[in-house]
Amino acid sequence: MPPALHVCQQGFEAFLAKEAGACREKGPGWVMSASAATDLCFAHFSLPQPLELEGESVNILAGRIADYFLETSRGELYEAVWPLCFEAAGVESLNQRCRGVLKAFQEKTSRMARVMRLAEEGRPALGSWRGLFVYLTDFKRAFAARQAWGGGQRRMSDDPRAPSRSYLKVEEAYLVLREAPRPGDSVADLGAAPGGWSFSAAQRGARVLAVDNGPLKGGALDNPLIEHCPQDAYKFAPERTMDWLFCDMIDDPRKVLELLRRWVRRGWCRKFIVNLKFGRHDPFLLLREAASSQGGISSRCSVLRPRHLFHDREEITLVGMLKEGQGRGHGR
Ligand SMILES: C[S@@+](CC[C@H](N)C(=O)[O-])C[C@H]1O[C@@H](n2cnc3c(N)ncnc32)[C@H](O)[C@@H]1O
Known part of the structure; x- marks a missing residue:
């Protein structure tokens, strides 16, 4: 065998x-x-x-x-x-x-x-x-x-009102985390446009800050639960701890990992779904960095799962949940 x-x-x-x-x-x-x-x-x-x-x-x-x-x-x-x-x-x-x-x-x-x-x-x-x-x-x-x-990956069904196929990734990521946004949850969606991830959270009753200089479209446009914040995600700081950090930016994955590290260290979110577009980068170096106790991500998380999703291309998605009491300065 x-x-x-x-x-x-x-x-x-x-x-x-x-x-x-x-x-x-x-x-x-x-x-x-x-x-x-x-x-x-x-x-x-x-x-x-x-x-x-x-x-x-x-x-x-x-x-x-x-x-x-x-x-x-x-x-x-x-x-x-x-x-x-x-x-x-x-x-x-x-x-x-x-x-x-x-x-x-x-x-x-x-x-x-x-x-x-x-x-x-x-x-x-x-x-x-x-x-x-x-x-x-x-x-x-x-x-x-x-x-x-x-591993939790599976094909998801699309929603015709979702403004992008990225919607399928976040829907799949909920299965990997075994958690999804709930009514009243707060979500910061970095690199949100055209709004597939924001739309997915809003459909579940969460309130979303959609951070992206690009325009929102389809079911994310004029959605009463989605506030568009046209700005640079690297400069965005939430006023209070968010229940969720979503991040799906097309950028150097090491920069995105550094952004996640900042959010986790500062206790700015309780759960996260972050997509790392590895392209020509070695995904195992990124995984090692995310899991390393030096980086300050894994040691602050009770759950940290990297997955190549069914709907991922040359990218991996990190889902995680911070340990109780990791929020710093923003408590709720
Ligand atoms: C793959 S798209 C996101 C798709 C989105 N998750 C959805 O479901 O529709 C990547 C987005 O990242 C945004 N982006 C890249 N760098 C950014 C930055 N520094 N600040 C804000 N948004 C950024 C781009 O404008 C682009 O809209």
């Missing part, structure tokens, strides 16, 4: 291979590593010790997966909802094959109707899960595991 199969966004396998370490094999959107590390920035989910299964046809492959599921289900009590995830690498034809294998698997397990009714299809949410996780690396080869670790 290989130690772990990690799944990432297609095109970012080299980053994931470097992060997971000891890469044995990789393909479009996946990396097999000899290390069973979890909580990786570039992994959307990881399957520890998956079983490799082969089958010439959809039916044979589904049968092998069903046998594995039945065998490993012996003595198991299914009383709550459990995750059922079938995914495939790369091309659409393989995704189609994957859907066919899932359908055949469901037919073969129909005599476990009560158990199967509790199955919830889709990627594992953030954390460690027991369920059934299947990943097709090609037409005749799949890896199956009963345990998975989920």
Whole structure:
């Protein structure tokens, strides 16, 4: 059994291979590593010790997966909802094959109707899960595991009133943090225009200061919960501690990290979602800097999670929550 199969966004396998370490094999959107590390920035989910299964046809492959599921289900009590995830690498034809294998698997397990009714299809949410996780690396080869670790990334659905596709990133980031703005929360959105992130927070009833010299558009324009502050985000200082710092600026990621450090050190926010556009920079240097106890970010946070989101391109998103009592001078 290989130690772990990690799944990432297609095109970012080299980053994931470097992060997971000891890469044995990789393909479009996946990396097999000899290390069973979890909580990786570039992994959307990881399957520890998956079983490799082969089958010439959809039916044979589904049968092998069903046998594995039945065998490993012996003595198991299914009383709550459990995750059922079938995914495939790369091309659409393989995704189609994957859907066919899932359908055949469901037919073969129909005599476990009560158990199967509790199955919830889709990627594992953030954390460690027991369920059934299947990943097709090609037409005749799949890896199956009963345990998975989920990073929280997933495809989000768009809102036609959102002024930009960036909206999808912040919506996804809430899942990684397991927190979202609530009615009455205060948000400083640095680099806000055209307003996707601000719109997302306002939709949840939060009041937003949208800091950007550029114009707001769509559902963020003339929104009663969004105040546009046309100014330089590096010069912006909140009058009181904000519940949220959002930051999605196109700028040198080290400068953005320094900005985050200032906000955290001064206790200007309680939670943050900050996007670092790494481009040609080494993302691992940025991650190391963010996690370093010297920098003053990680030591002041009770949660600090860097993720390459499903909707991220050459960027990573840092979500975090400050420890109680880290607010300085701005208390609430
Ligand atoms: C990727 S866009 C932000 C998209 C936004 N999050 C959304 O959801 O629509 C980056 C924004 O950063 C802004 N920006 C870059 N440097 C800035 C600075 N120093 N101060 C304020 N805004 C800045 C740009 O004007 C641009 O509107």
